[in-house]
Amino acid sequence: MGTFHAMTNPGKTSASLLGILALLSAIAPFAIDMYLPAFPQMMSDLNTSATSVQLTLTTFMLGLATGQLVIGPLSDQFGRRRPLLLGTVACLAASALCALAPTIEWLIAMRFVQGFSGAAGVVLARAVITDIARGVNAARMFSIMMTVGGIAPVLAPLLGSGIIQGFGWRGVFWVLAGLNLLMIIGAAFLVRESLPPERRSAGGLKVLGSNAGQVLRNKPYLGFTLTFAFAMTAMFAYIAASPFVLQNIIGLGSTTYSLAFGANALGLTAASIVSARLVTRAGPKRLTYIGVGSLLAGSAALLCIIVFAGTPAIPTMLLLFVTVSALGLVLGNASALATAQVTRFAGTGSAILGALQFTLAAIASPIVGMAGEHSAVPMAAAMLVSAGISALFLCTMTRGASMQPEEEGNEKSAVSAPGVK
Template identity: 40%
Template structure:
């Protein structure tokens, strides 16, 4: 029989959001903190822009693949042990990046770094699903993404500050320290949210059956793709932004850090608007409107990039609008997708995260192959967000077959293991 207790009070929920935020932020920090140094790394390691972007692809690929492992493991052994182990792997990988003598070894270490960070990326979602459903989950995810959103705001700026007085390899020392901090937070401050009675022994065949059952859920698969294509639009900006704004528009490393931070503010703002929208609307309703608005905004971005209208701000302003609506898509698609899969939330969240970051890994080098300019970045962002909207409206169709449930029940059902 599952033990339950009342929903966490405001203070406990804030602590939970902060701890999960540190764990989730590890991935974005690993991706973004070294972005201002990409041109310098390209020159020092005597490689090409598209090749150096593979170091970004490696991290995103590791984040995706690692989640396929971390999710089922957490369903079997609880959430905390995989989180601590993942942080330890991240620290080791960061130290390997520090001493990597070539782009090939740096790329391999970045894959390992992504594998380590993947535990926090997926298990934060599983913890939220352990505690909440539907609107309650969407609200907490919005708060969590606020904390997570601070990381892309601070990451390039922090990276730029580090580069002002140290070599680009010093960025990986900072990432090792952050990874260590996340492991300590998971070990000491995060309660175990999956009671032993709800755990499922890890067996390969059983895990494959779980994945197979998820793939038979048309709405779930559609929502996973919605989140994945939306993430593709976001990663097109992440992978191409440093080259677009530094090389095409002439910003230095510090100015780019500020520009990237200004862009991420809109993503954060959207998550806070979303938390308020959950008081009046269902997550799938917000998702439907945001998908259309994001595609339209991306179309405007593509037009301004092709015509050169407005110069740098003709690109930057539509990017900010796109990021705002992406900030409405990213918390609601997982909340709706996971709502019907509470019994295997870790496995479901791992598939969701793997597709998100897998698509991101595939997209990262595409911007470079298309030329690392504003048109290339806008083209990939437009393609990703249009695909996201089409999948939502034609395949996922989350408004069908949903039974409304009282908000009080969704917010109050909080099964938590007693330590």
């Protein structure tokens, strides 16, 4: 009984819970951004090619996508806590095995396992919020979680560079194992079961497939999910191409590039903070429209200035800052709006949202990265196309959708999160 007691205690409990959920969901940026500067060293140490090293990134993202599709629906059946703890322990083991990898083939395989098991934290962090909050309160919690999680892309490249210089590329994976240990401790002490037995799905693969079918037939859910996923695709296009655009084309040094990358991540974080403060007055849907509109306008301006002015440094960097910052208004609100449509199957809904996000990233990132080695046009074009598709789905598939049940005034079904301000 007492399932929700620890979740809804006032004071520090909610802030601590959001902190550990943000850390659990931050495994992706840490595991992606921290080891990127080590690619040349890994090629030499493992006697392999750049393509094979790049494959370690692709397999991680594919593992992350696949893991969410498996773990999310299973959590609707077995609850959140056990899959979360098991997945995080497995991720720790996989991180250690990555650090010990004797060959590139071993590393590629273990990166898939690391992504698959790490998906537990990513998918279940969203599912827990959907279990315990509704409406604008859920949107605020998602935005706050994104704010905390937004620190990861700022810290990861800088932290990774320092680790690689001192301990080599294997040191990065030992640090990731240490982060996994922190996640296990935090999850064990702070994350209680948020899905009581009476709200769980019946057993069997047939039922799991039926749950997924119901989620996929929900048009507003699909609209908000595709809005989120293609907005994230624009971000991954920027992440994949920015080392070439900012260093090879604009001419920034490695340290200046890290600072510029961090500044853009801070812009996204600041926008998430603003979103969390404004959502109770403006509403998550309106903020999503503003964010997607800004992303679309910024990407269009970026492509124009690159094509017609030859990638001038200051305007290009300013437009990248504006465009990336706009995502702070989209990601938390679109996540909340999507999962609000399928609260009965929060794990499945969270899984499809996350899997689509990282599948598109796994496809777009290497293509944009390779195509944009000597030109900024592929990056800007990919960002514009992704933003345009995001806007199309938002405008055509979410009409009339609301954050049920809070907007109908059914406050009994909305669990508050006191202490989160």
